[in-house]
Amino acid sequence: KAGVTQTPRYLIKTRGQQVTLSCSPISGHRSVSWYQQTPGQGLQFLFEYFSETQRNKGNFPGRFSGRQFSNSRSEMNVSTLELGDSALYLCASSVVPLGQHEQYFGPGTRLTVT
Amino acid sequence: EDQVTQSPEALRLQEGESSSLNCSYTVSGLRGLFWYRQDPGKGPEFLFTLYSAGEEKEKERLKATLTKKESFLHITAPKPEDSATYLCAVQADNDMRFGAGTRLTVKP
Numbered sequence: 001k002a003g004v005t006q007t008p009r010y011l012i013k014t015r016g017q018q019v020t021l022s023c024s025p026i027s028g029h030r031s032v033s034w035y036q037q038t039p040g041q042g043l044q045f046l047f048e049y050f051s052e053t054q055r056n057k058g059n060f061p062g063r064f065s066g067r068q069f070s071n072s073r074s075e076m077n078v079s080t081l082e083l084g085d086s087a088l089y090l091c092a093s094s095v096v097p098l099g100q101h102e103q104y105f106g107p108g109t110r111l112t113v114t
Numbered sequence: 115e116d117q118v119t120q121s122p123e124a125l126r127l128q129e130g131e132s133s134s135l136n137c138s139y140t141v142s143g144l145r146g147l148f149w150y151r152q153d154p155g156k157g158p159e160f161l162f163t164l165y166s167a168g169e170e171k172e173k174e175r176l177k178a179t180l181t182k183k184e185s186f187l188h189i190t191a192p193k194p195e196d197s198a199t200y201l202c203a204v205q206a207d208n209d210m211r212f213g214a215g216t217r218l219t220v221k222p
Contacts, residue, residue, distance in 0.1 A: 004157070033210065035210075035212075042212055042213070042214045042215065043158075043201065043203075043212035044212070045209045045210045045211065045212075048210075056208050056209055056210075057208070057209075058209050059209075090157050090158070092157075092158075098205065098210060099145045099146050099205030099210065100145075100146070101163070102148065102160040102163055103148075103160065104160060105150075105157030105158045105159070105160075106157050107155075107156060107157050108156075108157050
């Protein structure tokens with residue numbers, strides 16, 4: 001069974017630009033969550049989608065948004081990039097909504113903002 | 115405010131030297147506590163889920179326990195391949211909150 005895949009794996013953007021990251025969950029998983037990981041703040045929850053609906057949202061500004069498609073694939077968008085957005089962005093999938101079952105993480109997208 | 119604190123930040127063990135990692139939490143409406151292992155450059159790998167105080171789970175050399183205020187990850191006779199960062203996370207009402215992790219190094 002294929003794991004969670006994320007594309008691209010590495011990305012370099014300039015301050016002020018926007019970026020879209022993609023996540024394909026494990027087949028049959030309907031929940032996709034996004035996280036930001038930095039050395040200073042650790043792993044922080046961004047939001048969760050289940051069956052195309054955002055169920056939970058962390059404490060991040062509105063520049064961070066996401067969506068989920070009918071095939072459960074999810075995208076995350078960050079607009080007006082700031083230097084502080086440089087991080088490893090991880091997505092995780094689960095069979096059921098967040099917290100009710102284990103999550104499986106992808107390898108992450110390493111975003112560098114210059 | 116919901117908080118998850120892991121200790122120690124770093125732990126160095128000799129191969130075969132058993133120890134425990136701690137995860138203390140203050141959250142309202144705990145729905146689950148999760149342990150993950152993360153290797154450098156990779157996403158976290160799921161280890162255990164605990165839902166209620168008194169619950170215990172085991173997998174190979176690892177055993178996770180849960181009380182009302184904290185969880186322990188016990189490592190028995192660790193091997194060098196157990197070296198990684200161990201993360202705990204707590205599912206509260208609206209989000210998943212992670213601790214900063216314990217970086218474990220097991221020397222042969």
